[in-house]
Amino acid sequence: MASHPAGDNSRLKRRRRSESVFKFILLASVILVSLILSVILVSILWKSLPALKLSMILKTPGTGYYLGQSGGILNAIVGSIEIAFGATFLALVIALPLVIYLNTYLKRRSFLAEVIRLSLDVLWGIPSIVYGVFGFLLMLMFHLRASLLAGMITIALVELPILSRAMDETIRLVPAELKEASYSLGATRWTTATRIVLRQALPGLITSVLIALGRGLGDGASVLFTAGYTDRLTTSLLQPVATLPLAIFFQLASPFPEVQQRAFASAAILTLLILAISLLTRFFGRKLSRNKIR
Amino acid sequence: MKKEKGRQLAAGLFSLFPVFLTIAIFLLLLAKAFPLLSLKSLPDLIFSSVWQPQKGQFGLWPFILGTIWVTITAFILAAPLSILTAIYISDYASSRLKKWLAPVLDLLAGLPSVIYGMWGILLIVPLVGKYLAPLFGTYSSGYSILTAGLVLAVMILPTIVNVSVEVLSAVPADLKEAALALGATRLEVVRYVVLKKSLPGVAAACVLGLSRAFGETIAVMMVVGNVPVAPTSLFSPAYPLPALLANNYGEMLSIPGYESALNLAAIILLLIVIIFSLAARIYLTRLGRRAG
Numbered sequence: 001m002a003s004h005p006a007g008d009n010s011r012l013k014r015r016r017r018s019e020s021v022f023k024f025i026l027l028a029s030v031i032l033v034s035l036i037l038s039v040i041l042v043s044i045l046w047k048s049l050p051a052l053k054l055s056m057i058l059k060t061p062g063t064g065y066y067l068g069q070s071g072g073i074l075n076a077i078v079g080s081i082e083i084a085f086g087a088t089f090l091a092l093v094i095a096l097p098l099v100i101y102l103n104t105y106l107k108r109r110s111f112l113a114e115v116i117r118l119s120l121d122v123l124w125g126i127p128s129i130v131y132g133v134f135g136f137l138l139m140l141m142f143h144l145r146a147s148l149l150a151g152m153i154t155i156a157l158v159e160l161p162i163l164s165r166a167m168d169e170t171i172r173l174v175p176a177e178l179k180e181a182s183y184s185l186g187a188t189r190w191t192t193a194t195r196i197v198l199r200q201a202l203p204g205l206i207t208s209v210l211i212a213l214g215r216g217l218g219d220g221a222s223v224l225f226t227a228g229y230t231d232r233l234t235t236s237l238l239q240p241v242a243t244l245p246l247a248i249f250f251q252l253a254s255p256f257p258e259v260q261q262r263a264f265a266s267a268a269i270l271t272l273l274i275l276a277i278s279l280l281t282r283f284f285g286r287k288l289s290r291n292k293i294r
Numbered sequence: 295m296k297k298e299k300g301r302q303l304a305a306g307l308f309s310l311f312p313v314f315l316t317i318a319i320f321l322l323l324l325a326k327a328f329p330l331l332s333l334k335s336l337p338d339l340i341f342s343s344v345w346q347p348q349k350g351q352f353g354l355w356p357f358i359l360g361t362i363w364v365t366i367t368a369f370i371l372a373a374p375l376s377i378l379t380a381i382y383i384s385d386y387a388s389s390r391l392k393k394w395l396a397p398v399l400d401l402l403a404g405l406p407s408v409i410y411g412m413w414g415i416l417l418i419v420p421l422v423g424k425y426l427a428p429l430f431g432t433y434s435s436g437y438s439i440l441t442a443g444l445v446l447a448v449m450i451l452p453t454i455v456n457v458s459v460e461v462l463s464a465v466p467a468d469l470k471e472a473a474l475a476l477g478a479t480r481l482e483v484v485r486y487v488v489l490k491k492s493l494p495g496v497a498a499a500c501v502l503g504l505s506r507a508f509g510e511t512i513a514v515m516m517v518v519g520n521v522p523v524a525p526t527s528l529f530s531p532a533y534p535l536p537a538l539l540a541n542n543y544g545e546m547l548s549i550p551g552y553e554s555a556l557n558l559a560a561i562i563l564l565l566i567v568i569i570f571s572l573a574a575r576i577y578l579t580r581l582g583r584r585a586g
Contacts, residue, residue, distance in 0.1 A: 019479040026386060029378035033455070034395070036448055037402050040413050047416060097308035105302055117579075118572075119312040125571030126319065126564060127509020129536045133560045134319050136544055137326060146544075157315065164312070190301045211404070218406025221511035221536070225544025245408040249512065252412060267412050271405070278401045 041271075048268035051261040057269070061231040066251075066259055073266050076247035079234055080270075083148060083227060083241055084216035087155035088163075091212060094156075095164040103171045104179070104193040117168075123161035129221040131158045136225045149237040151227025155216045163212040170204025171197060207284045214277040218270065220245030244270045323561045330554030339558060345522045352555035356524045358562065360439075360532030363525050364514060365507045367443025372450050373500045379451075380458035380496070385470075385484055403452035411516035414445035419517055427529050434529035437519035442532070445513055450503035457502055461495030461581065462488060495581050498574040505571035509563065511536035535563045 059072035098116070106113040135154030144150050174197050182192040198205065220243070228240025229250070244266055251263035330339070330352065342353030383392060422444070423436025434440075465488050473483045489496070519531025520541065543556050 015479050015482070019481045022481040022484075023386070026378050026382040029375050030382045030387075030395075033375060033379045033451060034398070036451075037398055039417075040402070040405075040410075040448065043417060044409060044413055094308055094311050097305040098311065101302075101305035101309040105305065115313060116309055118576075119316045121572055121575040121579075122316050122568055123312055125505055125509075125568050125575070127511065127536060127567055129509065129511040129539050130319070130323075130560055130564050130567075133539060133543055133557070134322060137322050137557075160312065160315075188298045190298055214404045218404070218408070220406065220408045221540060224540055245406055245512065248408045248412060249516070252415065252516070263412065267409055271409060274404055274406065275401065278397070278404055281400070282397055 044267060044271055048264035048266075048271070051265035052268050053265070056262065056265050060233060065231070066254060067256060073242075073244070073247050073262065073269070075231055075233055076242040076244045076266065077269060079148075079227075079230075079241040080217055080244040080273075082234060083151050083155060083223065083243060084213055086148070086152040087159055087216045088209060088213045090152060090156035091159040091163045092209060094160060095167055098164055099167045099171050100190075100193045100198075102168060103174075104189045104197065120161045120164050120168075123157075124165060127221070128158050128219050129224075132222040132224055132226060135222065139226060145238070146226055146228030146240050147238045148227065148234050148241040151223045151241055151243070152237075154222045154226045155219060158219055158222050159212040159216050162215055163208055166208035166211055167201075167205055170201045170208060173204070174200050203284045207281050210277050210281045210284070214274055214281075217273055217277070218245060220249060244273075319564075320561075323557050323564065327554050327557040327561055330551050330558060333551065339555070340562070343524050347549050347552045347555070350549075350551060352551060352558075354535075354555070354559055354562065356522050357533055357535045357538050357559060359524050360518070361508060361534040361536075361563070361566075363439050363528075363532055364442045364446060364518060364534050365504060367439055367528065368446035368450060368507045369500070369504050371443060371447035372454060372503065375447075376451050376454035376503070377458060377496055377500070380455050380462055380499075381484055381488070383455070384459050384462035385480065385488060399452045399456055403456065407449070407510060407513040408516075410445055410449050411513035414441060414513060414517040418444050422529070430529070432527070432529050435519065435531070437517055437531055438529045439518065439525055439532050440528040442514045442518040442534075443528075445517055446507050446510055449510060449513060450507050453506055454499050454503040457499035457578070458496050461492045461499060461578070464495075464581070465491045495578065498577045498581075501570050501574040502578075505567050505574065508567045508570065509536060511540050515540055535559050539563070 053072075055070065056072040057077065058074060059070070060075045061073070062069055062071035065071035102113055102116060131154055135150060135157065138144075138153070139146070139150045178196055178200060179192055182196045183189075187195070223243050223246065227243060227246075229242050229246055230240045231242070232239075234241040248263050248266045248270065251259050251266065254260060254263075334352075339352055339354055340358065341355050342351070343355045344351040344353040345356060383395060387395070418441050419436035421436075422438055422441045423434050426440065427434035427436075427438075469487050469491065470483050473487045474480075478486070514534055515537035518534060518537060520533045520537055521531040522533045522538075523530075525532040538559055539556060542552075543560075
């Protein structure tokens with residue numbers, strides 16, 4: 001260093017300068033991203049919270065609702081909850097045995113495991129509008145009309161790859177020693193899977209289910225032609241059902257400002273629901289890291 | 295023991311469901327698109343720009359072009375920003391900042407598409423129509439490719455950032471420390487060590503975001519204008535494939551060939567998305583294996 005100070009100094013300066021320029025660019029992009037993201041949240045809530053009235057949550061649309069008369073979107077809130085919970089349950093019924101089979105009965109790199117994971121990757125990539133098309137074609141095949149059942153099945157298909165992959169990832173984190181200890185005590189694979197592995201991975205599994213539930217609540221494209229829409233509360237699987245995303249979509253397209261206001265209010269409700277689920281997910285995620293066996 | 299065998303069989307059958315479902319989706323869509331394919335050749339349908347269902351003209355080119363324009367615009371806007379953000383999060387940010395950013399990114403990744411669409415109508419449509427278009431000396435209603443691209447860019451940002459952060463964080467700390475010990479600045483570590491090691495992974499993260507963008511439906515169709523003409527500039531409206539499906543599918547269609555044409559559109563969309571997302575996924579899985 002001391003032998004040629006002049007040359008080294010200018011090079012060092014240049015390197016330092018490019019370092020600080022780069023750091024500035026990085027910081028600027030992080031700030032820009034955070035700014036965009038906060039603008040979205042703030043502008044949605046700022047626009048929609050004032051439109052939020054108690055009657056929106058407590059009433060179904062009355063006569064002339066879409067012309068600006070009184071009423072609420074209880075039908076869509078209840079409908080979204082019905083369809084999302086039903087779909088998540090259906091998806092779980094398939095995903096749970098699936099991940100158990102993948103992780104306890106199959107060797108990690110066996111051909112079958114690879115094929116199943118590959119097909120989950122394919123399904124994960126399929127856009128929800130294509131699931132909607134597929135669901136509609138299935139409906140025609142089974143002579144179903146647009147209904148809670150059809151919408152539920154379609155959303156379950158959308159959720160299945162998300163749920164399975166998330167559950168697969170958490171279950172893979174369960175240490176092999178734990179399983180081996182259980183096997184060495186003479187437990188069968190099924191007992192090990194249900195009593196040991198699932199219990200150890202439980203917080204992660206709940207997180208996965210919540211993520212899937214959030215997707216189910218917010219997905220509009222897949223229920224566009226499978227769930228229909230109704231102004232009443234849905235009480236049977238074969239009736240059409242209203243959903244929040246479609247309620248927002250339809251009301252926003254209205255020429256009446258009063259109805260558009262309600263679209264904003266509906267958006268606030270949906271955003272708050274998603275926010276609540278996101279917070280719950282965080283909560284269980286933290287629990288997961290606390291229960292780790294070292 | 296018998297009970298155990300039965301359970302294994304049942305669980306095995308359930309786990310074949312995704313394989314079965316994948317095949318079923320492809321076959322059913324193909325079967326439904328087939329009637330039209332037997333009437334006209336595939337290149338004719340794909341490269342024709344005339345979309346007049348009443349006259350039996352089903353040119354899908356405007357829709358394919360619209361999809362590509364919107365997606366590429368979103369990608370160009372989102373990719374550099376997300377990669378820089380990911381680098382900052384993985385290599386510069388304090389753990390406290392990470393703790394704050396992670397839930398926000400997760401929340402935004404989980405925000406429904408219709409909410410982004412509404413945001414687009416409220417903010418981006420007037421921005422493009424009233425300010426950006428006059429700035430470039432053209433007229434735009436605000437419902438344009440650029441608008442859809444901007445909204446879509448924001449939607450795929452969290453995906454690209456999250457996956458990139460994962461890839462970047464997987465670069466072994468010893469490598470970085472070795473470079474630092476040799477006197478490299480942090481920028482040099484990022485450039486010569488971190489990015490060199492993880493560039494393909496970051497590219498895969500971008501492709502994953504791209505594949506999400508291709509299939510995005512509601513938010514795009516709310517702001518893109520939905521005019522079935524091949525777009526000519528960023529400020530002209532477009533009509534991407536998902537919007538075509540969302541607007542027209544599901545009505546019982548009495549026009550012959552219409553339903554087939556829409557199913558063909560669905561297959562084209564499906565194939566584009568699958569190719570991109572699968573390539574990225576497979577690469578990322580391999581990467582994870584090498585690391586783990």
